[in-house]
Amino acid sequence: MIATEPSHTLRSMNLRVPLTRRYLMCPPRYFAVDYAINPWMDPSQPVDVGRAMAQWTELRDTYRRLGHTVEEIEPQPGLPDMVFAANSGTVIDGRVLGARFRAKERVPEADHYRRWFLEHGYRDVVMPSRINEAEGDFAWTGRMILAGTGFRTDPEAHAEAQEILGVPVLSLRLVDPRYYHLDTALFVLSEATESRPAHIAYYPEAFSAGSRRVLARLFPDAVLADAADAECFGLNGVSDGRNVVLPVEATGLADRLAGQGYEPVFADISELRKAGGGPKCCTLEIRK
Template identity: 85%
Template sequence: MTTRVPTTRRYLMCPPRFFAVDYAINPWMDPTQPVSAERAMTQWRELRDTYRRLGHTVEEIEPQPGLPDMVFAANSGTVIDGRVLGARFRAPQRAAEAEHFRRWFTEHGYRDVVMPTCVNEAEGDFAWTGRMLLAGTGFRTDPAAHAEAQEVLGVPVLSLRLTDPRYYHLDTALFVLSEATDTTPAHIAYYPEAFSAGSRRVLARLFPDAVLATAADAECFGLNGVSDGRNVVLPLEATDLAERLVVRGYEPVLVDISELRKAGGGPKCCTLEIRK
């Protein structure tokens, strides 16, 4: 069994103080079903505190009334080597979030902040492997945003096409378990059926040792996980995936995100990683 080594991470999160499902912009959202902002806040706090117990730093941005999806901070920026590429949302209901996050970065000392010209939903569709940026398209982020990200962030970008509307962001179908180092390749987990045939072939060629998730894993947002290289934060229901990860030397940490999932989000959706 491979020995997995955790690395300390820095995250930006937004409390779901104004959480609601007042509209439907993905297949998981149903405004006719009741949601509890109080329960969402309890689950979010447990997720935040889990990161802190694992030794990570969590910073918080102030939520804004009228922006119930602002809790899904991952969609609002991509940060690599201290460079920040902001977001440009496809849904008008979320458009105002981008400016609040841009302001947070500039107020916290980030000078290299670029706002995109193309629709770009940030870490929702971008996954950093330590060597390249995996970039999703098909439902939200424009294909042209991939070239823009390469130019702004100065890293190679690989485009992947999503084909199942339930997995409308890359982070609902794939996440990085451990980043590449000088001696080891990146390790990922993904749900093959969420991708086009060509993208599946690319992933199989680049990541032959990937953990392949089942439909049950994907449907409970198991691929919306967050890993520090050893500890992997997953939704409570992702038991099949958790078992596979244990065999590969990881330590699954299961959390309840059932209320947040009603808006189509999970652990990663709530978590923007700041890579300095």
Template identity: 80%
Template sequence: MRNQSQLIAVMRCAYIRYMRVPMPRHYVMCPPRYFAVDYAINPWMDPDVPVDPERALRQWTELRDTYRRLGHLVDEVEPQPGLPDMVFAANSGTVVDGRVLGSKFAKPQRAAEAEHFRRWFVENGFRDVTMPQETNEAEGDFTWTGLLMLAGAGFRTEPGAHAEAQEVLGVPVVSLRLVDPRYYHLDTALFVLSEATDERPAHIAYYPEAFSPGSQAVLRRLFPDAVVADAEDARCFGLNAISDGRHVVLPVEATALAEKVAAQGYEPVFVDISELRKAGGGPKCCTLEIRK
């Protein structure tokens, strides 16, 4: 990693070249008031490793406040006792053009979260809310690029949910197969740096080895200019990032990835999610985006 002054110089030159423009976003989050690791439903979880709920809450609060400092709207959902993973709001629904496709969790430990979030959508004015028939873990495995939806399968979301999402949300869906159990959701291996516009295509970052060979070929064809992350980027949940088109919020450990995105004109914004990562989550996992 270059020193800070070198990174700033890279960012300035790249920003002039690419002119990355931030777009205001609307996020939904859920405080980790009942956060714990009482069970293991992904390779990152170990109930024998101590968890500090107060530290997790401080990290979550800093993430929320970072979004607000960047000019984004953040709504909060009331957490519920007995649902320690409810903090990972990205798994609660997928919203495109105001249409909501709810979630249906693969693991029984999280199943009750779906109804709490469904009620939140209805109580907050969303009238077009569909609860799925197929298992889908929402933005964990559905990533909107501005023109099409990338959809992951292999560990949580079922392939049949991809067709259901296309019917409910009315957008084209491209299926991708995940093959590494550490990257059990699409949002642990890929994120959108900037959405597609009339002037230019979407720009993404991803970790190729998380995907099957065929899915890697699809990603290369669709996104030839993608930022390609390495194993170290992936292990620290660097791909579980959030971008508003200019600012990229990512874990403090993801220094190599930060340098790569800075060279493309984006501005890295670091947050500490080390406590939340003990449950297999990062910035994106904590963040559901509302697209109206």
């Protein structure tokens, strides 16, 4: 049984400490919406590749301005969703668990990312046997992985991740098809340390009743998002423990985060959102 995290509501804002991160991203050179594999995708609507590239570049540069390292993988023709790097791997303590996609259109992406890790010196790379869409459905809290299921990642992939990565995995069920990946409905604001519990933000209505009770028990001080936050992909944010990168439309969530001592940093992801992606979707974190 996992114990409830102690309260940290009254922590001083000055204790929000940013930690330097390392990210892997993929330029959207071949970005398109040629098919629909989630409710946000509409192939009949035009896509501006130049604008998508400019938005992605600004997101990458924002991370670098915040002091983080960003590495890039070469995009491949015919794989328009390869820009959403978060779906292609989970890296904890230098051990890499790759991806296995549910949609046939994305299946080839997994091997390109696998090769990138091998070519960059990672030897502990394991590819999953079950459908596993990586950080799209896996959120590392510093102590455990919160793992989503219901639309993409198989529930059996949660046990596989625990065995391969050697960390506890807690299953959560998603029930709203608009929020088909965990990273559209929940993200970690600050990871747990020896002295502090993890702090998260999430949209309760995206989860089953049982999963909502689990989250409320484990994270009583979580920042709760509303429908407006969720609909603009506000929960697809990226936090370094202090600076929180959010879509420009997520103003309500930004205000609540600022009240908790975080520094909202806005990013325009409107073109990328046409494929159901936001800041986190574009960002795979490499944890050594």
